[in-house]
Amino acid sequence: MKLFKNILFIAILSIPVYYTVKIMNANEDKSWQTYYKSPEGTNVHQTTYKEKKKARIISDSFTKDKKREPASIPRPRDKKTNREVLGKIDKNTLFENKPNSNWKKIYADELLSKLGPDSKVFIKKNLGIIRVIAGKATYIEQVQVTIQNDKDSPPNSFEAQVDAQTGKQLSVWNRTNFEDTKKDIIMKKRLVP
Amino acid sequence: MEDLKRNGLFNLKIKKQTIFMSALVAYTLCLTSCVPSQSGGSSSSSGGVANTSASVNIGYGRVLHDNPIILSGNSSLDHTVNLNSLLKTSQDFVIDGQYLQKTCVDDPHCFEVKKDSITSLYQSTNQKWAFDTSTVEFDQVQMFTHMNWMISKYNTDLSSTYSTYYGSNPSGLSTSLPMSLFTSGSTWETSPLRGYALCDDLPNNAFFSPSTYSICLGFDSIYEDVKFVQDPTTLYHELGHAFVHNAMNFRTRASGTVAIDSNLGYFSYDEGKAINEGIADYFSYYMTGRAHVGEWSMGRFLNLSRPMEESDDLHVAGISETSEGRLSYPTYLGYDPNNPEENYEEIHYAGQIMSHFLVAFTKDLQTACSFNNSYARTFTFRLLMETMAYLGDFSSIGIEGAATYGVNHTPENAKEWLQKNKPITYRRFSQTFSRFVKSSLATDSSLCNFNSYNIQRLEQLLDDYGLLLFKNYDMNGSRSLAETIQNVEELNRQKTVLIKKNQLLVDSRSGNSKAFIFDSYSDMNAAATSLTNGFIDGSLSTTIFENGNLKYNNGNGQVSPGELVGILLNLYNNSNSTMAGVRILANDWDHMQDGKPCNNFEDNFPSESQGGASVSNYPGCAEEALDNGVGVLDSQTVEPVCFFQDIQDDAAVWVSQETFMASRAIEATECLGGSSSTKDCLIRSPKGADVAWYSRIEPKKTWAETLVDSNGENEFKASNIFFLEVSPSIPPGTTVNCRLRASFTNCEDCHNITSDDTGNTYTSNVNTPFEQVGDEYKDYKYSGADPFRVINFQFTVID
Numbered sequence A: 001m002k003l004f005k006n007i008l009f010i011a012i013l014s015i016p017v018y019y020t021v022k023i024m025n026a027n028e029d030k031s032w033q034t035y036y037k038s039p040e041g042t043n044v045h046q047t048t049y050k051e052k053k054k055a056r057i058i059s060d061s062f063t064k065d066k067k068r069e070p071a072s073i074p075r076p077r078d079k080k081t082n083r084e085v086l087g088k089i090d091k092n093t094l095f096e097n098k099p100n101s102n103w104k105k106i107y108a109d110e111l112l113s114k115l116g117p118d119s120k121v122f123i124k125k126n127l128g129i130i131r132v133i134a135g136k137a138t139y140i141e142q143v144q145v146t147i148q149n150d151k152d153s154p155p156n157s158f159e160a161q162v163d164a165q166t167g168k169q170l171s172v173w174n175r176t177n178f179e180d181t182k183k184d185i186i187m188k189k190r191l192v193p
Numbered sequence B: 001m002e003d004l005k006r007n008g009l010f011n012l013k014i015k016k017q018t019i020f021m022s023a024l025v026a027y028t029l030c031l032t033s034c035v036p037s038q039s040g041g042s043s044s045s046s047g048g049v050a051n052t053s054a055s056v057n058i059g060y061g062r063v064l065h066d067n068p069i070i071l072s073g074n075s076s077l078d079h080t081v082n083l084n085s086l087l088k089t090s091q092d093f094v095i096d097g098q099y100l101q102k103t104c105v106d107d108p109h110c111f112e113v114k115k116d117s118i119t120s121l122y123q124s125t126n127q128k129w130a131f132d133t134s135t136v137e138f139d140q141v142q143m144f145t146h147m148n149w150m151i152s153k154y155n156t157d158l159s160s161t162y163s164t165y166y167g168s169n170p171s172g173l174s175t176s177l178p179m180s181l182f183t184s185g186s187t188w189e190t191s192p193l194r195g196y197a198l199c200d201d202l203p204n205n206a207f208f209s210p211s212t213y214s215i216c217l218g219f220d221s222i223y224e225d226v227k228f229v230q231d232p233t234t235l236y237h238e239l240g241h242a243f244v245h246n247a248m249n250f251r252t253r254a255s256g257t258v259a260i261d262s263n264l265g266y267f268s269y270d271e272g273k274a275i276n277e278g279i280a281d282y283f284s285y286y287m288t289g290r291a292h293v294g295e296w297s298m299g300r301f302l303n304l305s306r307p308m309e310e311s312d313d314l315h316v317a318g319i320s321e322t323s324e325g326r327l328s329y330p331t332y333l334g335y336d337p338n339n340p341e342e343n344y345e346e347i348h349y350a351g352q353i354m355s356h357f358l359v360a361f362t363k364d365l366q367t368a369c370s371f372n373n374s375y376a377r378t379f380t381f382r383l384l385m386e387t388m389a390y391l392g393d394f395s396s397i398g399i400e401g402a403a404t405y406g407v408n409h410t411p412e413n414a415k416e417w418l419q420k421n422k423p424i425t426y427r428r429f430s431q432t433f434s435r436f437v438k439s440s441l442a443t444d445s446s447l448c449n450f451n452s453y454n455i456q457r458l459e460q461l462l463d464d465y466g467l468l469l470f471k472n473y474d475m476n477g478s479r480s481l482a483e484t485i486q487n488v489e490e491l492n493r494q495k496t497v498l499i500k501k502n503q504l505l506v507d508s509r510s511g512n513s514k515a516f517i518f519d520s521y522s523d524m525n526a527a528a529t530s531l532t533n534g535f536i537d538g539s540l541s542t543t544i545f546e547n548g549n550l551k552y553n554n555g556n557g558q559v560s561p562g563e564l565v566g567i568l569l570n571l572y573n574n575s576n577s578t579m580a581g582v583r584i585l586a587n588d589w590d591h592m593q594d595g596k597p598c599n600n601f602e603d604n605f606p607s608e609s610q611g612g613a614s615v616s617n618y619p620g621c622a623e624e625a626l627d628n629g630v631g632v633l634d635s636q637t638v639e640p641v642c643f644f645q646d647i648q649d650d651a652a653v654w655v656s657q658e659t660f661m662a663s664r665a666i667e668a669t670e671c672l673g674g675s676s677s678t679k680d681c682l683i684r685s686p687k688g689a690d691v692a693w694y695s696r697i698e699p700k701k702t703w704a705e706t707l708v709d710s711n712g713e714n715e716f717k718a719s720n721i722f723f724l725e726v727s728p729s730i731p732p733g734t735t736v737n738c739r740l741r742a743s744f745t746n747c748e749d750c751h752n753i754t755s756d757d758t759g760n761t762y763t764s765n766v767n768t769p770f771e772q773v774g775d776e777y778k779d780y781k782y783s784g785a786d787p788f789r790v791i792n793f794q795f796t797v798i799d
């Protein structure tokens, strides 16, 4: 009975904590989502176990997935949005965009619109930042992306920065380094002058 | 190495440097004294060890200490071999615990091994790790144990290097290793390195993925019992990629001011990637002391193993450890020792030049400094780490304690410079590696067993490899300060050939094309998919797509409105030597002023009457943008490469895309990149697809002629062509000029300030007073024309 009381107490206490955390993390969903094409447009769902297996995405339940945070010089955070700030914000800083809760969907749409019909795009947010260059600030989402182009070939992974408003990809890096480079050959042709 | 293998465990929790240093001492002592001698196990009837849990102590198992070819001494070992017979009877320490995992928060030595990404960690409730070699449990123990050995060695060697600079008795020498390397956790990603011992979808393949910080090992597609994990040298190669990734980001991570990682190599072929492969091979030598990688996994059934020294039997006749016989640049860039008559453009083959050089350097260190081979490998490792920490620094500092703008231009431009404008080539890597040899061995004889290390021997060895491609050691990088240039002894450049940039031409031989245009629907759709898979920074324009496919590509071999086209510029090597590391840039640069193309470059184009901006009327043309248009250091801009021909007052003039839009009433909303991207509204080269690489061009030939196969065909990777998106709004008949820049690795006059006429008119030393003849061009110069050949590619858009 005492155990039950304790559990009840913890449960009641947890509700406001849960919602506070949930509100704080609005648009900060850091789980994997799968995007794919359908006749109605782009569909999305939480990435399933089977998909993770196919796309070789790490299942969060096995290991704590902690993304890098610089330990030596912790980046300052913007109090309002809890985003890491790269550069300096002052009263003259001009904000070039504003966060948009729909950014991930727009980004996925953009990728899918250039890929084959069976492609799946897996996206996970790693970090939200504000980047300030020459007095101009941009809200940026930093993501991990895995693209499954077809059922047979191994998936590609990379990291990207995405405009937090327009969902436009700004920069990519850390693409998977496959040893078999035969797939890099996109054409074989006889050149006729 | 044997000590490490027997102990195999190194688990320091580093909070403070002091704790770290004392732990290091304790660990070093432990290496020699704490390891209990373990033996046991009984021979099975088949002659192998019965590798069962009853035969080992808690925490122990048995693994293959090398690949089956080496262990058996049989180079034609059958795939049906019972690998148990190759296990030693003595036990190997694996891990004290129930999982193949080092759960270590804030600990850089963190890694785990599973069968593949989605299977759970294998649990050994009795904490014993001995399994039959045919099992997938064995595969995981095999991978984990070798990861443990190699990561331990990495940490030990990195720690001891670090302590020479920041320990109790610091050498006082300059280094690229950041002081906070260990306290900031910069030696490792914060997420653990994940090893996947057997990936079902990787036949004849393996990978290192920096974004997921994981390594996946595949298997032989025909003999599926031949698994890559059975060959530790393949794992060492993959771990080598992980260490390259770490080192490239030591400084970037420690700075805390940069959010993106640097990569050694960006395109399907570039010299950075080739060097990355060569270093990854070297990491197998670093572990084994044997200059050959992949005898079992890649070599036995796939004919893909790679040697790392000229004396290897696999090499063709003529290759030897003599000055003449070295595997030199650029001659052997396309050489496959397994198929010597073929001629490839492939990063692993090209990388052999780097691995052979590094092994030869290691052996030379043994002679020069009376090192044993093991210590010489460790010292070479140290130089590699420093070279990469410097070259990869996106915070632009490079050397600990130095000011910014030393390397990779500025933090905002760092990726653009590393990827495109000033990439890591055989030249740049050799120069930086040599810089650290000079600032260590050649400066402090105590590092060389109190022998005086004469830098001439390095220059001569580099020259044997065709790698004495640089003229000075670039000690201070791009920083603006008064300095005495540390020159290479020119007499040492005997074998290395440097070629003047004016020998690189657009093919003008009669009957030959200036460029090949790829615009077929199927090829370009495939290319678009490939580019969208993490190659291009932005995204391809939605204006040229419909329902996931290109809308306008017609395959007529011309540039048409609405197409995505690939351009193979037909560059011709007019010299009598092989040109190598040729790259064409179609990215923005500082070549226009107030919407007009400047005409003060070597192309003298266009004239003022054709709309050109002269220096006398547009003085801004004579100054390169100081930070490539970012706007921190000055307000100069960079402009897209392509500009347009327009008719003004009945005369044909060259104008910017914005001017052309206004003239033809094209709305900003029609722009390829949307209404905010008017500068490259009508034609643009997608960022990341705006570079073309040619591994080499033989004398009096083009790239296509150099690499054509016996059927008269050429293979194309995305890296051979640059891409253009063409707006559907361009009126057919419009003539376009794209002013490209080209450079190459063994270029005589692309890298240094000379007193010769460059053909470009620039106001010298405006902002950097210490520039001097012979010095490397400062990084800002790469926004302009001086380090490049300027090449105009003209075409008319035809429907």
Ligand SMILES: [Zn+2]
Pocket: A179, B237, B238, B241, B277, B280
């Ligand atoms: Zn590799």
